[in-house]
Amino acid sequence: MYQPFVLALLRSPRQVGAVAPSGPLLARAMADAAEPAGRRILEIGPGTGVITEALLDRGAAKHELYLLERDITLATYLGRKFPDINVIVGDARTVSNLITPDKAGSFDVIVSSLPLLNMKEADKVSILKQLFALLGHNGVLIQYTYSAKAPIAPILATRFGIKGTRMTTIFRNLPPARVWKYCRDHEAEVQ
Numbered sequence: 001m002y003q004p005f006v007l008a009l010l011r012s013p014r015q016v017g018a019v020a021p022s023g024p025l026l027a028r029a030m031a032d033a034a035e036p037a038g039r040r041i042l043e044i045g046p047g048t049g050v051i052t053e054a055l056l057d058r059g060a061a062k063h064e065l066y067l068l069e070r071d072i073t074l075a076t077y078l079g080r081k082f083p084d085i086n087v088i089v090g091d092a093r094t095v096s097n098l099i100t101p102d103k104a105g106s107f108d109v110i111v112s113s114l115p116l117l118n119m120k121e122a123d124k125v126s127i128l129k130q131l132f133a134l135l136g137h138n139g140v141l142i143q144y145t146y147s148a149k150a151p152i153a154p155i156l157a158t159r160f161g162i163k164g165t166r167m168t169t170i171f172r173n174l175p176p177a178r179v180w181k182y183c184r185d186h187e188a189e190v191q
């Protein structure tokens with residue numbers, strides 16, 4: 001499991017944004033926050049599929065699970081590991097060209113391992129805009145971060161009309177990680 005991750009890390013450290021795959025406790029915490037049973041899920045940046053496995057363990061249906069990974073070697077590895085799951089090779093910056101709501105329907109949950117805090121602001125804004133367009137009205141984005149700061153700055157969240165909740169901190173992950181959940185701020189919509 002480590003070999004494809006290390007090769008991807010050597011190719012593009014900034015895009016991978018971590019020195020090791022997510023640990024099992026972080027993967028479980030992401031799956032708990034996603035509440036995957038009976039939901040249509042898009043996982044972005046699945047890497048070696050550690051979180052994918054946790055989503056399946058928590059009841060995600062394979063035919064309702066889509067994986068989007070930009071690294072071709074990792075995507076090939078995921079395709080072999082999960083032959084019954086839709087693996088899409090591509091960049092989240094063009095996700096709306098890769099997955100259309102018509103084709104996939106709206107997603108209930110997007111589970112992201114994207115290194116948002118390493119990204120250029122313009123890319124981050126573009127990705128978030130596209131992700132929320134793919135989410136249904138009550139859809140949620142689950143994102144982890146190794147930073148003490150929110151993965152989406154509060155000012156940006158307000159601009160998008162979304163609100164974030166820190167769900168949990170996994171101190172026993174290396175490095176410690178925080179899981180955040182973002183949803184549309186329906187209260188702000190009616191004001």
Ligand SMILES: C[S@@+](CC[C@H](N)C(=O)[O-])C[C@H]1O[C@@H](n2cnc3c(N)ncnc32)[C@H](O)[C@@H]1O
Pocket residue numbers: 005008015016017018020021022023044045046047048049050051068069070071074090091092093113114115
């Ligand atoms: C922190 S690593 C993923 C860790 C993953 N949870 C695991 O346990 O293996 C981030 C992943 O996001 C992918 N990634 C980074 N930028 C991306 C982008 N713009 N579009 C799609 N995937 C991206 C990287 O290739 C990498 O697999």
